[in-house]
Amino acid sequence: MKERSFWLRIGWRNLGRHRRRSVITALALAWGFAAVVVLNGIMQGMGTDFIRSGTDLMVGQLRIQHPDYEPERELWNVVGGDDGIHLPSLLDRITADPGVREASARVHGAGIVATETTSRGAMLLGVDPEREGRVTLFLQGLTEGRVPEPGAWEVLVGSELARQLGVAPGDEVVLVSPASDGSLGNELFTVSGIVRTGIPEVDAAQVVLDLEDLQALLALGRDDVHEIVASATHPWDAPEVATRLAASLADGGSGDGAALEVAPWTSFRPELVDFANLIQGANWLILLVIFVMAAFGVANTMLMGTFERRRELAVVKALGMRPGLIVLSVMGEALVLAILAVGAGALLATPLVLWLMHAPVDLTPVAGEQMFMDTLFRFVLRVEHSWAFPLRGAVGLILTAVLAALYPAIRAVRVPAAEALAGR
Amino acid sequence: MLPPFAAAPRRPGASRTLRPSWFPFPRVPAFLAPAVLAPGFLASAFLATEARAQDPGARASDTPAAIVGHVDELFRGASSQGRVTMEVVTERWTRSMEMEMWSLGQAYSLVRVLSPSREAGTATLKVERDIWNYLPRVDRTIKVPGGGMGGSWMGSHFTYDDLVRESHLVDDYEIEVSFEGEREGTSLWEFTLTPLPEAPVVWGRLELEVRKEDRIPLEMRYFDERGDLARTMTFTDVRTLDGRRVPTRLSMHPEDRPGERTTLRYEDLRFDVGLEADFFSLQRLRTGR
Numbered sequence: 001m002k003e004r005s006f007w008l009r010i011g012w013r014n015l016g017r018h019r020r021r022s023v024i025t026a027l028a029l030a031w032g033f034a035a036v037v038v039l040n041g042i043m044q045g046m047g048t049d050f051i052r053s054g055t056d057l058m059v060g061q062l063r064i065q066h067p068d069y070e071p072e073r074e075l076w077n078v079v080g081g082d083d084g085i086h087l088p089s090l091l092d093r094i095t096a097d098p099g100v101r102e103a104s105a106r107v108h109g110a111g112i113v114a115t116e117t118t119s120r121g122a123m124l125l126g127v128d129p130e131r132e133g134r135v136t137l138f139l140q141g142l143t144e145g146r147v148p149e150p151g152a153w154e155v156l157v158g159s160e161l162a163r164q165l166g167v168a169p170g171d172e173v174v175l176v177s178p179a180s181d182g183s184l185g186n187e188l189f190t191v192s193g194i195v196r197t198g199i200p201e202v203d204a205a206q207v208v209l210d211l212e213d214l215q216a217l218l219a220l221g222r223d224d225v226h227e228i229v230a231s232a233t234h235p236w237d238a239p240e241v242a243t244r245l246a247a248s249l250a251d252g253g254s255g256d257g258a259a260l261e262v263a264p265w266t267s268f269r270p271e272l273v274d275f276a277n278l279i280q281g282a283n284w285l286i287l288l289v290i291f292v293m294a295a296f297g298v299a300n301t302m303l304m305g306t307f308e309r310r311r312e313l314a315v316v317k318a319l320g321m322r323p324g325l326i327v328l329s330v331m332g333e334a335l336v337l338a339i340l341a342v343g344a345g346a347l348l349a350t351p352l353v354l355w356l357m358h359a360p361v362d363l364t365p366v367a368g369e370q371m372f373m374d375t376l377f378r379f380v381l382r383v384e385h386s387w388a389f390p391l392r393g394a395v396g397l398i399l400t401a402v403l404a405a406l407y408p409a410i411r412a413v414r415v416p417a418a419e420a421l422a423g424r
Numbered sequence: 425m426l427p428p429f430a431a432a433p434r435r436p437g438a439s440r441t442l443r444p445s446w447f448p449f450p451r452v453p454a455f456l457a458p459a460v461l462a463p464g465f466l467a468s469a470f471l472a473t474e475a476r477a478q479d480p481g482a483r484a485s486d487t488p489a490a491i492v493g494h495v496d497e498l499f500r501g502a503s504s505q506g507r508v509t510m511e512v513v514t515e516r517w518t519r520s521m522e523m524e525m526w527s528l529g530q531a532y533s534l535v536r537v538l539s540p541s542r543e544a545g546t547a548t549l550k551v552e553r554d555i556w557n558y559l560p561r562v563d564r565t566i567k568v569p570g571g572g573m574g575g576s577w578m579g580s581h582f583t584y585d586d587l588v589r590e591s592h593l594v595d596d597y598e599i600e601v602s603f604e605g606e607r608e609g610t611s612l613w614e615f616t617l618t619p620l621p622e623a624p625v626v627w628g629r630l631e632l633e634v635r636k637e638d639r640i641p642l643e644m645r646y647f648d649e650r651g652d653l654a655r656t657m658t659f660t661d662v663r664t665l666d667g668r669r670v671p672t673r674l675s676m677h678p679e680d681r682p683g684e685r686t687t688l689r690y691e692d693l694r695f696d697v698g699l700e701a702d703f704f705s706l707q708r709l710r711t712g713r
Contacts, residue, residue, distance in 0.1 A: 076516050110575070111572065111575065112566060112568060112569060112572040112575065114564070114566040114567070114569075116564070118567070118569075119566050119567050119568065119569040119572070120569045120571055120572070121569050121570070121571025121572035121573075121574075121575075122571075122572075174559070174562050174564045174566060176557065176559065176566060178575060178576045178579055180516070181516075181517055181519075182512060182514065182516075182517045182519045182579035183519075183542065183543065183579060184543065184546065184557075184559075184578060184579065186559045186561055186562055186564075187561075187562065188562045188564075205571070
């Protein structure tokens with residue numbers, strides 16, 4: 001037993017022989033480890049925020065539609081198909097899932113929005129403003145006025161569209177849209193507010209109105225909706241929740257399960273997944289850079305150590321110490337050094353991580369906001385808590401240090417005993 | 425021959441990202457538009473070819489391209505007035521509308537819905553490349569905006585885009601006879617129209633069957649750039665309207681929507697009714713007077 005940990009004790013003692021150097025090397029490693037942990041946390045936080053912003057703004061994290069609705073978007077391909085659904089109870093069943101926070105029904109249409117003098121093509125979106133506000137954020141982009149009152153024939157108009165039409169709250173507009181029965185739906189509306197999402201295509205074309213008003217315009221029934229959007233408790237849980245919802249809605253009762261399809265954001269906004277993967281890639285790059293630096297630091301320290309101990313190594317060799325034990329004692333020194341460094345690094349990183357977890361630093365006033373992939377990108381330093389990455393980082397750093405000591409260890413074994421003893 | 429059915433440029437995917445299938449109807453090319461909005465155009469075209477058919481000698485003007493070119497010239501300026509029933513059959517519904525229409529050349533037309541009563545009074549005015557709709561329900565006149573031109577016209581398989589396109593059959597296509605003889609007991613020509621290299625046309629080619637006996641068209645087939653049939657238009661019920669023999673039933677079948685069609689049936693047509701450009705005013709669109 002004593003014999004077995006002998007090399008580790010030697011390593012530990014050797015560290016003490018040049019304390020200042022050991023401490024400096026350990027500090028460098030500790031700093032590297034802390035940096036990896038904090039940076040990774042920030043990147044994870046940014047990734048999650050980006051996905052949240054990309055999904056929460058308009059599209060939602062979960063989407064329930066008729067399987068044939070996309071991409072043609074035929075008006076009659078409503079959720080539940082021809083058999084229909086009972087909308088309030090379907091919404092209840094969706095929100096009953098523990099992974100779902102809120103759900104909101106929508107109707108989509110397309111047509112023309114016109115004033116007395118001018119007109120534009122428009123995307124029509126019918127929502128229940130109260131429910132929608134709990135699932136997505138775009139209604140918060142109200143720059144003027146208020147959300148439409150149910151049954152009052154009121155509309156919200158996208159900011160750029162409002163500018164092109166020259167309308168302000170209180171003005172009248174006509175909406176014209178081919179209805180689901182082939183007739184030409186047309187109705188007078190009052191502009192109740194102006195909305196700005198920051199997505200140029202949306203702001204230049206979107207008209208938002210009360211769900212039931214749009215259903216009436218398009219000759220659809222009360223339970224005829226094209227989409228139910230839902231928010232998940234955590235964006236990355238969405239695929240799992242979607243699978244679960246699809247199963248529960250299929251057998252749970254109201255009619256034909258085949259006439260609705262549940263999709264997570266990962267399938268209808270794959271570019272956001274790509275972006276998340278890009279962030280992951282950047283993480284590994286940071287890890288690689290810091291580990292390579294750590295490896296050279298450790299190798300250098302160990303090389304110096306073995307070089308200084310040429311005579312001593314020659315003596316133990318001459319006394320018959322097995323080469324394997326010499327290698328082990330050098331690597332043991334690196335192992336102890338790395339463990340100490342990781343410990344110190346954890347101490348260094350913990351307060352930073354806790355701070356940025358609970359009180360994110362908003363750099364938006366300095367860095368501004370960016371629209372990117374239809375997503376509002378804000379520079380907020382927020383750490384996302386995760387055990388997996390710091391643990392993996394710690395193990396990785398220790399392994400790197402030990403491997404970096406391999407070369408100095410082999411050199412130590414190869415010290416020619418006779419020459420070193422002779423002082424040559 | 426048949427200039428009105430020339431498919432003007434259509435770029436199916438061109439604005440797709442901007443208009444992500446907002447419109448619940450397929451976009452249909454231009455071929456029907458002049459036929460819808462300018463019946464006189466169609467009829468005067470036949471008049472021209474009939475006159476030529478009586479000419480015994482085969483002359484240079486009998487080549488397909490020459491006839492088409494001549495007709496293209498002849499049509500401009502002809503005014504007409506008529507009544508047409510439009511029947512739209514889709515997977516989900518079937519509806520029939522009775523309409524009255526006036527046209528002057530290719531540039532001006534006015535269409536007013538007579539029935540069903542729910543939509544009676546709804547009217548469309550086309551002047552050059554602009555279209556206005558009058559909606560009696562809200563008592564408003566609305567100009568169809570650039571971004572709305574892909575929308576369906578009156579629930580049919582036509583878009584507003586189809587209505588404003590001018591046909592340039594003779595400018596845009598090389599016309600040759602690809603078949604001449606008997607098909608199903610009818611002696612006919614089949615012309616193949618291939619777009620000229622510079623022509624802003626999306627079709628790979630068009631095929632047109634014309635009955636030899638009276639030079640009445642039977643069928644027009646539209647092929648996409650991959651050579652697949654995209655849609656078929658048939659011409660039937662040849663009758664004499666205002667002294668001219670014309671096919672009075674035009675039916676369009678989009679290939680990607682089996683079973684669906686838009687059919688136009690001319691009930692009444694009068695030619696050279698002496699309309700002037702100022703007839704086609706927003707005032708008339710709104711009031712009918």
